[in-house]
Amino acid sequence: MLVAASGMHAQGSCCPAGRWRASPVVPVLTATAMSEDVPVEIQAIGNVQAYSLVSVRSQITGPLMKVHIQEGQDVKAGDLLFSI
Numbered sequence: 001m002l003v004a005a006s007g008m009h010a011q012g013s014c015c016p017a018g019r020w021r022a023s024p025v026v027p028v029l030t031a032t033a034m035s036e037d038v039p040v041e042i043q044a045i046g047n048v049q050a051y052s053l054v055s056v057r058s059q060i061t062g063p064l065m066k067v068h069i070q071e072g073q074d075v076k077a078g079d080l081l082f083s084i
Contacts, residue, residue, distance in 0.1 A: 058084060 066083040
């Protein structure tokens with residue numbers, strides 16, 4: 001630990017004789033500088049838009065029995081989407 005004090009400091013107070021009085025002694029802590037990877041995290045408020053939007057329509061009629069996907073899920077050709 002280092003201790004720092006100044007006899008002529010701008011934040012010191014002036015004595016009646018016009019001389020500067022030293023500020024109180026303040027302890028100063030030091031540390032060794034290190035280089036390391038740190039995660040970068042950005043928090044922001046904004047809007048998100050879908051890259052593409054599609055409408056799915058069946059080629060036959062009937063009641064919808066089961067939905068095999070969740071909204072926002074990525075699907076590939078051949079994936080089972082709905083059971084009619």
